[in-house]
Amino acid sequence: MTKTLRIAHLYPRDLNVYGDLGNVITLAKRLEWRGFQAAVLPVEPGQVFDFSSVDLVFGGGGQNSAQTVNAEDLLARGDELRKISADGVPMLLICGSYQLFGQDFFDADGRHFPGLGIFRSRTTAGPDRMIGNIVVDSPFGQLVGFENHSGRTVLEEGQQALGTVLQGFGNNGSTGDEGAVAGNTIGTYLHGPALPKNPALADHLLLCALRRRFGVEELEPLDDALAVRAATIAAARPQGHQTT
Ligand code: GLN
Numbered sequence: 093m094t095k096t097l098r099i100a101h102l103y104p105r106d107l108n109v110y111g112d113l114g115n116v117i118t119l120a121k122r123l124e125w126r127g128f129q130a131a132v133l134p135v136e137p138g139q140v141f142d143f144s145s146v147d148l149v150f151g152g153g154g155q156n157s158a159q160t161v162n163a164e165d166l167l168a169r170g171d172e173l174r175k176i177s178a179d180g181v182p183m184l185l186i187c188g189s190y191q192l193f194g195q196d197f198f199d200a201d202g203r204h205f206p207g208l209g210i211f212r213s214r215t216t217a218g219p220d221r222m223i224g225n226i227v228v229d230s231p232f233g234q235l236v237g238f239e240n241h242s243g244r245t246v247l248e249e250g251q252q253a254l255g256t257v258l259q260g261f262g263n264n265g266s267t268g269d270e271g272a273v274a275g276n277t278i279g280t281y282l283h284g285p286a287l288p289k290n291p292a293l294a295d296h297l298l299l300c301a302l303r304r305r306f307g308v309e310e311l312e313p314l315d316d317a318l319a320v321r322a323a324t325i326a327a328a329r330p331q332g333h334q335t336t
Contacts, residue, residue, distance in 0.1 A: 096129040097301050102151035103162045104134050107188055110238055112152030114285030118294050126312045137165040143172040147301040148182050151189030156199050159188040163205040166192055170208045177210050182276040182300035190279030191215040191243050211272040211279055212248035224333035226260030228270045232293045236326045237282025254280050260333060276300045289323050291316040
């Protein structure tokens, strides 16, 4: 029987902007190309869902309204998600989901939404949006993506960032850091989607999951020449960034 990884996709109906679904497709295809399989399990508000046998978690971004609609449901799943995150289940959270995996989110009306606290971070909606292509120096190489957020995320002292902004805004446009990492749980503002453009990040998540589930120590290399070339060109072009 084909070895299968179970991927929980958080709130695909509402939290899926700027091609975020492409991240899940990338994870599934990179598994298939190596002889494994992915079972993608959508998690929607109110649905009974057992995270205990999940191998990887993905959550995308969304408008503030969509994000806050799902915030309460996410919080109700907090104990389970904190437990599997602490157990090393890899997770990738983009933008809106990333914000809700921090400690607090304050929307444009000043309403407070408590987060899961997996990242020691706090996000506050700002008066303008930070939009444009972004390049980040990270342990997974140079990452490229697209960002569009009004939320400013500030990491607490000691909270590890995903990387350093080379072009663009990142967490808040002023501290120069981007994203957050807690064990194998990664939060980032990179849409685009992130994983097809950054195969090393995709493989990091997959190797964490395959190691935990099947004891896999190494991934069969894939031909990523095209993705790498595209990322190199994207990173080299001077970018226009705007706040609106
Ligand atoms: N609503 C959040 C913000 O603007 C997240 C946006 C997104 O996910 N792209 O900060």
